[in-house]
Amino acid sequence: MALTLRSGYLEMLRTCWRLQARHVKIPVLNQMGLLYPAIARHQSSQSKLPSSYVPPTSLSRPPWPEVSYISSDEEERHHKVVLENVNTLLAKEDYGRLFAVVHFASRQWKVTNEDLILIENHIDAECGDRIRLEKVLLVGGEEFTLIGRPLPGRDLARVEATVIEKTESWPKVYMRFWKRHRYQKKRIIVQPQIVLRINTIEVAPRLT
Amino acid sequence: MVFLTLSCWIRNRGPDRYWKVQEVLSNARHFRGRKNRCYSLAVRAVRRAFVYATKARKIKRRNMRTLWISRIAAASREHGMKYPALMHNLVKSSVEVNRRVLSDLAITEPKSFLSLAKLARAGQQEGFGAALGDGKEPPGVFSRIVTLQ
Numbered sequence: 001m002a003l004t005l006r007s008g009y010l011e012m013l014r015t016c017w018r019l020q021a022r023h024v025k026i027p028v029l030n031q032m033g034l035l036y037p038a039i040a041r042h043q044s045s046q047s048k049l050p051s052s053y054v055p056p057t058s059l060s061r062p063p064w065p066e067v068s069y070i071s072s073d074e075e076e077r078h079h080k081v082v083l084e085n086v087n088t089l090l091a092k093e094d095y096g097r098l099f100a101v102v103h104f105a106s107r108q109w110k111v112t113n114e115d116l117i118l119i120e121n122h123i124d125a126e127c128g129d130r131i132r133l134e135k136v137l138l139v140g141g142e143e144f145t146l147i148g149r150p151l152p153g154r155d156l157a158r159v160e161a162t163v164i165e166k167t168e169s170w171p172k173v174y175m176r177f178w179k180r181h182r183y184q185k186k187r188i189i190v191q192p193q194i195v196l197r198i199n200t201i202e203v204a205p206r207l208t
Numbered sequence: 209m210v211f212l213t214l215s216c217w218i219r220n221r222g223p224d225r226y227w228k229v230q231e232v233l234s235n236a237r238h239f240r241g242r243k244n245r246c247y248s249l250a251v252r253a254v255r256r257a258f259v260y261a262t263k264a265r266k267i268k269r270r271n272m273r274t275l276w277i278s279r280i281a282a283a284s285r286e287h288g289m290k291y292p293a294l295m296h297n298l299v300k301s302s303v304e305v306n307r308r309v310l311s312d313l314a315i316t317e318p319k320s321f322l323s324l325a326k327l328a329r330a331g332q333q334e335g336f337g338a339a340l341g342d343g344k345e346p347p348g349v350f351s352r353i354v355t356l357q
Binding site: 064065067068069070099101103108109110137138140142145147148149150172173174175176177184186 | 255256258259261262265301302303304305306308309312313316317319320323324327330333336337340
């Protein structure tokens with residue numbers, strides 16, 4: 001009996017929509033809005049439902065996000081595919097400009113070819129010396145990135161630089177002043193600076 | 209008759225007042241108002257300027273770090289991760305890239321940043337999996353999540 005009543009209401013609603021103009025649709029919907037979604041859901045939900053279906057409520061699933069588990073076989077396959085791709089790329093030597101993240105002088109620099117770096121301390125090399133920057137954290141090109149954890153091997157990436165200039169910084173003023181206490185200090189700080197030009201970044205085509 | 213005491217009354221002041229004054233005024237030439245011309249006003253303004261410069265050198269480092277952090281947070285949210293989760297998982301995976309370079313990578317090398325985000329995401333899921341275990345309740349525990357049977 002309830003079903004027939006509800007279907008009767010539906011028919012009435014549909015005839016209303018067909019007869020009335022668009023601008024009157026809204027008050028009709030507001031009256032029947034409470035009933036109509038229930039009608040539609042009931043009519044459609046009768047057909048297909050698994051027996052373990054739980055209606056979604058605030059307690060139907062755990063409050064933490066769902067975790068996607070990846071099996072170790074899938075991970076190995078994925079790793080092999082990625083390795084093959086990267087090895088082919090490296091063997092072809094088709095990559096364009098490479099960039100590297102280098103740790104030097106207690107700072108990390110993101111570096112490419114023909115880059116200039118200013119370092120605020122003293123190095124024992126002379127002007128014009130060729131230097132190899134060893135602590136490379138990350139190497140990458142357009143198609144691939146080699147992320148070290150923390151460092152990839154010494155043989156994997158090679159970054160070479162030349163010392164261009166050894167100068168001093170502009171005279172910085174270090175001043176302290178405490179008002180109404182007759183205390184002031186003034187000191188001029190001049191720091192040695194070195195300019196390096198990054199010549200090349202190379203990646204060795206050997207990966208396991 | 210020679211007047212000898214006249215020359216004793218002349219005071220010989222220091223020879224380099226002009227250069228001492230110029231030393232201060234040259235630092236004040238770009239100031240606004242009479243501070244860039246009049247010595248007594250300029251001395252105070254130059255002193256304040258030097259003190260602000262020394263303090264700002266320390267504050268600049270803090271500001272730059274917050275800037276890098278907000279940039280990394282924005283970039284990681286684009287990839288569906290949050291900043292604390294990203295940093296914690298990168299540290300757990302022993303990737304020692306610092307915040308300045310991470311923000312540079314997020315700006316200029318988006319693909320590399322995406323790969324780092326995926327690495328962190330994998331570590332996060334692994335952590336969740338290890339924490340959740342089997343997904344079953346231990347026996348004899350009655351919890352709020354009641355499954356229909």
